[in-house]
Amino acid sequence: MFPNKNWTLGGLKMLLRKIDATDSVERCSGSGRPRTVRVPDVIANVQDLVLSQENAPKTHSSQRRISRRTRVSLGSVNRIIRNDLRLMSTCLKRCRAHELTDANKIARRERCRNLLKRYSAGLVNFIWFTDKKNFSVTTPRNHSKRPSVRSVWSPQKNVAAYRLLRTRPTFSKCVMVSVGVSALGKTSLHFVDPGTKIDGKYYRDVLLMRGLLPDIRSYSEYFTFQQDGAPAHRARESVDMLRQEKRRTSFRPHYGRPTVLT
Numbered sequence: 001m002f003p004n005k006n007w008t009l010g011g012l013k014m015l016l017r018k019i020d021a022t023d024s025v026e027r028c029s030g031s032g033r034p035r036t037v038r039v040p041d042v043i044a045n046v047q048d049l050v051l052s053q054e055n056a057p058k059t060h061s062s063q064r065r066i067s068r069r070t071r072v073s074l075g076s077v078n079r080i081i082r083n084d085l086r087l088m089s090t091c092l093k094r095c096r097a098h099e100l101t102d103a104n105k106i107a108r109r110e111r112c113r114n115l116l117k118r119y120s121a122g123l124v125n126f127i128w129f130t131d132k133k134n135f136s137v138t139t140p141r142n143h144s145k146r147p148s149v150r151s152v153w154s155p156q157k158n159v160a161a162y163r164l165l166r167t168r169p170t171f172s173k174c175v176m177v178s179v180g181v182s183a184l185g186k187t188s189l190h191f192v193d194p195g196t197k198i199d200g201k202y203y204r205d206v207l208l209m210r211g212l213l214p215d216i217r218s219y220s221e222y223f224t225f226q227q228d229g230a231p232a233h234r235a236r237e238s239v240d241m242l243r244q245e246k247r248r249t250s251f252r253p254h255y256g257r258p259t260v261l262t
Contacts (some may be wrong), residue, residue, distance in 0.1 A: 200235035
């Protein structure tokens, strides 16, 4: 009935006897070759090496280093990490971030408390935090790896220069994005035109009047607009425009240093 399965008559008889005896085709516990490497002592040793110790970051070891120290094959180390310890099976790339000192954490906590004192619990949800961010659009290159093609084969000696040169731009291309977020939701991503200098006029006429404020009003007519102390934000014309919008609608502009909710 199943010529493509390559089943043998002896294998089917053994499978039927197993179904009659255990009502299952799963392997019975204790059957098979006993483990000689993935034993509790080795698993505990690998766990101590693969995870950083408490109050001592960056003290973990790589899989290859663990294999050399424990004299266990690299495949067994990977199976211990993935199957026995239930850790992530993929490596996570570390990203650079600004380190927060104890003074920074205390200052941010105090700002959050002052913000909660100034606004009631129901009004905090209507605070919209806005900011801009630069994103690089150039594909990152890993210079540590060998290039896939190192030679150019040609039947003639005179080869075009573009085939021999590996060029890269002097400066990576970047795009600036402006967005606003709150407990109610988020605005659309508003991209700044390439080569445009964000001064007070561009910030008021394009980012605010055409982008952020209409998106925020689609959620609620009453809201508190939070921005940081950038020069375009603190310009006299920008502040006057926000005050005029406050009189015309029911939103409250908030000036000063940015506040971070934890």
